[in-house]
Amino acid sequence: MSQKGRRDNLTYRGVMNNAVIAMRKAGGVASDLFQLARRAESQDEWEAQCQMEEEWVLSEDAGQMKCHELPKCWTQARSDIRGAFRAGLDLTKIPSYYKMKLAKADKNKKDKAPDNVVEVSPAVEQPSDGTVMVVDVQPADAEPRPRRPKGERDARGPRVDGVVTVEQALEAGDVIDAKSNLICPPELVQLVKLLNKMDELPRMRLIKRFTKEANTAWNQQCQARNNPNKQAAS
Numbered sequence: 056m057s058q059k060g061r062r063d064n065l066t067y068r069g070v071m072n073n074a075v076i077a078m079r080k081a082g083g084v085a086s087d088l089f090q091l092a093r094r095a096e097s098q099d100e101w102e103a104q105c106q107m108e109e110e111w112v113l114s115e116d117a118g119q120m121k122c123h124e125l126p127k128c129w130t131q132a133r134s135d136i137r138g139a140f141r142a143g144l145d146l147t148k149i150p151s152y153y154k155m156k157l158a159k160a161d162k163n164k165k166d167k168a169p170d171n172v173v174e175v176s177p178a179v180e181q182p183s184d185g186t187v188m189v190v191d192v193q194p195a196d197a198e199p200r201p202r203r204p205k206g207e208r209d210a211r212g213p214r215v216d217g218v219v220t221v222e223q224a225l226e227a228g229d230v231i232d233a234k235s236n237l238i239c240p241p242e243l244v245q246l247v248k249l250l251n252k253m254d255e256l257p258r259m260r261l262i263k264r265f266t267k268e269a270n271t272a273w274n275q276q277c278q279a280r281n282n283p284n285k286q287a288a289s
Contacts, residue, residue, distance in 0.1 A: 081128035082152075088132045089152035098140040105133055106259060113256050125255055135159070 088105075095101035109129075112122050132152070139146060139155050142162045149155045250258050 081131075084126070084128045085132035085135070086152045088129070089136055089146070089155060092136045092140075093146045093149075098137075101140075102137075109259075110256065130255070 091104070092101050095104070109125055111117055112120060112125065115121065135152075135156060136146075139149075139159045142159050144155065144158055144162065146155065149158055250261065253261070
């Protein structure tokens with residue numbers, strides 16, 4: 056049937072049938088990608104394999120399968136599975152994608168429970184039981200802090216008025232590493248926001264490049280610290 060003939064014969068029931076078929080196929084993609092994650096030796100291996108296929112499907116090498124953007128069913132499944140990895144779930148003990156989502160939701164619910172929040176003062180070290188201190192949180196009626204010249208730090212240090220759970224801090228973008236309670240430096244916030252607006256493939260390429268350059272710079276810094284005499288001689 057020609058494209059025009061197909062349009063002329065469209066019915067609401069036919070479109071609904073196609074929607075159900077597409078939904079079921081999308082569910083199959085999610086389930087299959089989850090099974091591959093269960094078989095992977097680590098999250099890193101799984102991430103690398105996913106990235107390889109994403110680069111392929113966006114390239115000319117994919118031929119008729121080439122896409123201008125990643126399929127939504129793939130990106131949604133990958134995001135859910137990645138969240139399960141980050142939540143510390145053992146995927147080998149979870150039989151299905153659906154049960155993985157239930158387990159992840161249950162884990163997040165426990166992380167948000169009130170008994171996971173503790174009161175701390177600025178003089179107390181950050182707790183190691185899964186909570187994160189909120190930086191620069193002020194009451195609504197508090198006097199705004201004066202703006203400082205660019206690059207000048209406040210001698211008083213960060214103001215801490217309470218704590219939130221890891222999940223809340225992650226959603227707010229304040230935490231880089233939930234296990235170590237590492238707070239994102241202010242100078243990186245703008246970069247993170249810009250990367251988040253980009254398409255998947257260029258974002259991954261930039262992150263890979265930045266990470267490689269940062270790792271090289273860090274190694275050079277460590278070598279300079281370990282060999283001060285060599286650095287002075289040069």
